[in-house]
Amino acid sequence: MNLYEAIGCRQSVRSYTKREAPEHLKSKILSFFEKTSRLNDRIRIELEILEPDAKNVRIKGMWKVEAPYYLALYSETVDGYERNAGYIMEQLVLYMTVKGLGTCYLGGSRPDQPVKNGKKCVILVAFGYPEGKLYRESPLAKRHPxxxxxxxxxxxxxxxxxxxxxxxxxxxxxxxxxxxxxxxxxxxxxxxxxxxxxxxxxxxxxxxxxxxxxxxxxxxxxxxxxxxxxxxxxxxxxxxxxxxxxxxxxxxx
CATH class of the missing domain: 3.40.109.30 (putative nitroreductase (tm1586), domain 2)
Structure with missing residues (x-):
């Protein structure tokens, strides 16, 4: 499965097991981030994997999903930064889907330190191994025709x-x-x-x-x-x- 093929079967996962992701897989996610396509290469961005159970990290906000890991994307706040962040993060989400990890966008949540190196946390994505099914069974997502x-x-x-x-x-x-x-x-x-x-x-x-x-x-x-x-x-x-x-x-x- 490649990223394009993952578009048709990826779904939001809100329940996760305690199974740990191997270190080499987390390293691959961070490496893939460096290779993602960007809408604007001049916007400074940064990616971090947060592990609440292993480190002193707290996730705050509405619609929080309990997960073993969170992907935090930080960006300088210049014109077009939100669109650029979405463009990048979806590539990462599909990459993690290909690697067998469940994901869920958390638009209303932030880490307890929402600014890093002068960059704002634009989005958090919960991820880990799913408790239920990873892929959507039906290709018919709830979308407008x-x-x-x-x-x-x-x-x-x-x-x-x-x-x-x-x-x-x-x-x-x-x-x-x-x-x-x-x-x-x-x-x-x-x-x-x-x-x-x-x-x-x-x-x-x-x-x-x-x-x-x-x-x-x-x-x-x-x-x-x-x-x-x-x-x-x-x-x-x-x-x-x-x-x-x-x-x-x-x-x-």
Missing amino acids: LSSLCVFKEEAGEQMKTILKAARLAPSAFNAQPWRFIVYSDRIYVFARKPRISLKAEKGMRDFSMGVMLSHIMLAAEELWMELKTETEEQFAAKAYKNGDYVATLTLR
């Missing part, structure tokens, strides 16, 4: 449909699925729905979720050996939209 997410301006070929299906399966905060697409035969205009409540935290979670979704598109394009170009077009970025925000234009060849 593509007909609700996309406006098709031109007929989409099979490769484009495969990429959109991968985007559709992306997890999101509160399963909000904020992404919307205007689709042509060779390009996708990506938009993010406006948050229901105009709060900084909700916008941050939305932007993190958009990064998660964009990583699925990247992995699907790689699987299909397609060239993916991501750009921000000023003519769209400068325009105000009633129900959403322009994110990017994706060109696929």
Whole structure:
């Protein structure tokens, strides 16, 4: 199984056994982090594995999941940092799925020291060996149909449909699925729905979720050996939209 294949079977795991992950596996996770694709290479980021049972570490916040390990991603807080963090963390989550580990995003939780080396903890992910099933039995996740997410301006070929299906399966905060697409035969205009409540935290979670979704598109394009170009077009970025925000234009060849 590779990362793209893990998209179709990964599910959130909220119950874990006490089985310890071997040190070489934890080292591989940290090494893989250094190889992940980034939306912005200039944003300084840092990854840490937290072990509450082994060290003096406390996890605080809402919707906490008890797990033997937590992955903490820290980032400097510059423009686009939440989206970049989501893009990176989803690659790590899928990597851990491939390695037989369960994972669960904890959007409302933070370590007791949420700042490290001048970087803010953007997200925690609980992980470990699952008490129940690791993989989703049905490929039908609770997601909106593509007909609700996309406006098709031109007929989409099979490769484009495969990429959109991968985007559709992306997890999101509160399963909000904020992404919307205007689709042509060779390009996708990506938009993010406006948050229901105009709060900084909700916008941050939305932007993190958009990064998660964009990583699925990247992995699907790689699987299909397609060239993916991501750009921000000023003519769209400068325009105000009633129900959403322009994110990017994706060109696929």
